[in-house]
Amino acid sequence: MYRVVKIERIKKETPSVKTFFFRDKSSPMPGQFYMLWLPGVDEFPMSISYIGEIKGFTVKKVGAGTSRMHSMHEGDKLWLRGPYGHGFSPMNGKILFVGGGSGMATLAPIIERLPGDLLIAARSRDELLFMDRFKERKIYVATDDGSLGFKGFAHELLEKILEDTKYDAIYTCGPELMLRKVIDIASSHGIEIQASLERLMKCGIGICDSCSINGYRVCVDGPVFGSHELAEMDELGRYRRDRAGRKVPI
Ligand SMILES: Cc1cc2nc3c(=O)[nH]c(=O)nc-3n(C[C@H](O)[C@H](O)[C@H](O)COP(=O)(O)OP(=O)(O)OC[C@H]3O[C@@H](n4cnc5c(N)ncnc54)[C@H](O)[C@@H]3O)c2cc1C
Numbered sequence: 027m028y029r030v031v032k033i034e035r036i037k038k039e040t041p042s043v044k045t046f047f048f049r050d051k052s053s054p055m056p057g058q059f060y061m062l063w064l065p066g067v068d069e070f071p072m073s074i075s076y077i078g079e080i081k082g083f084t085v086k087k088v089g090a091g092t093s094r095m096h097s098m099h100e101g102d103k104l105w106l107r108g109p110y111g112h113g114f115s116p117m118n119g120k121i122l123f124v125g126g127g128s129g130m131a132t133l134a135p136i137i138e139r140l141p142g143d144l145l146i147a148a149r150s151r152d153e154l155l156f157m158d159r160f161k162e163r164k165i166y167v168a169t170d171d172g173s174l175g176f177k178g179f180a181h182e183l184l185e186k187i188l189e190d191t192k193y194d195a196i197y198t199c200g201p202e203l204m205l206r207k208v209i210d211i212a213s214s215h216g217i218e219i220q221a222s223l224e225r226l227m228k229c230g231i232g233i234c235d236s237c238s239i240n241g242y243r244v245c246v247d248g249p250v251f252g253s254h255e256l257a258e259m260d261e262l263g264r265y266r267r268d269r270a271g272r273k274v275p276i
């Protein structure tokens with residue numbers, strides 16, 4: 027069930043993020059993910075960040091698996107299965123995309139398909155992802171250290187934006203604490219929202235329960251959830267599950 031693909035090109039996006047381009051016959055939808063296996067190292071979920079004949083994974087270096095990936099070269103091989111999960115679906119009206127850190131990788135394919143403004147957030151200006159890719163759009167920028175744009179977190183800038191601009195729908199992906207705030211703000215303004223969640227995943231196909239949150243399995247019921255389901259998720263931004271499946275406060 028694994029397919030072997032060759033890395034055709036590697037692009038350094040930020041000091042901690044690289045995009046790996048490859049060819050594969052699958053036809054993913056924006057927001058879907060693959061399970062990526064590096065034999066002898068790890069298997070982990072990765073959203074599709076470029077869709078087309080040439081596809082891409084945009085990977086932030088965080089631990090053993092993603093570090094190994096960052097040490098790979100053009101011509102090296104990846105083992106993958108998928109695409110899996112429910113991706114984004116179209117929403118109507120004026121749209122805002124809110125991406126924090128590597129969350130922009132997951133959002134990029136749906137941004138390419140729908141008009142709308144962007145709020146891109148990162149720790150510092152060097153880590154802002156895909157500013158060039160979407161330079162034709164209106165982009166609000168937030169950096170934790172104030173090195174570019176608004177100094178502060180994505181949700182703080184979102185609150186300011188909503189003081190004088192009306193949006194009907196928000197698509198978001200990023201760190202879980204950011205998602206929690208963005209979801210709460212959208213709900214208090216009556217804005218429809220779809221959020222892509224990141225949870226620890228082992229099987230990716232609904233068997234192991236390692237990705238469960240409030241009774242939902244993120245791998246098969248998500249990773250993209252809508253306003254209704256998100257409203258039920260009181261674990262989001264409060265608890266995660268460790269590798270043994272235990273609930274741990276975030
Ligand atoms: C559906 C989905 C799509 C994803 N898409 C992308 C993407 O497009 N680009 C990208 O850079 N990352 C993405 N991730 C996150 C990525 O899977 C993790 O960063 C990766 O599994 C870490 O593996 P590792 O072996 O390098 O780190 P590990 O050594 O396994 O862990 C290092 C640290 O990262 C944390 N971590 C591990 N797995 C996850 C996870 N799934 N979510 C959040 N934290 C985790 C661990 O708790 C630990 O603190 C996605 C995750 C999911 C669930």
Ligand code: FES
Binds near residue numbers: 246
């Ligand atoms: S990762 Fe196994 S059930 Fe979701």
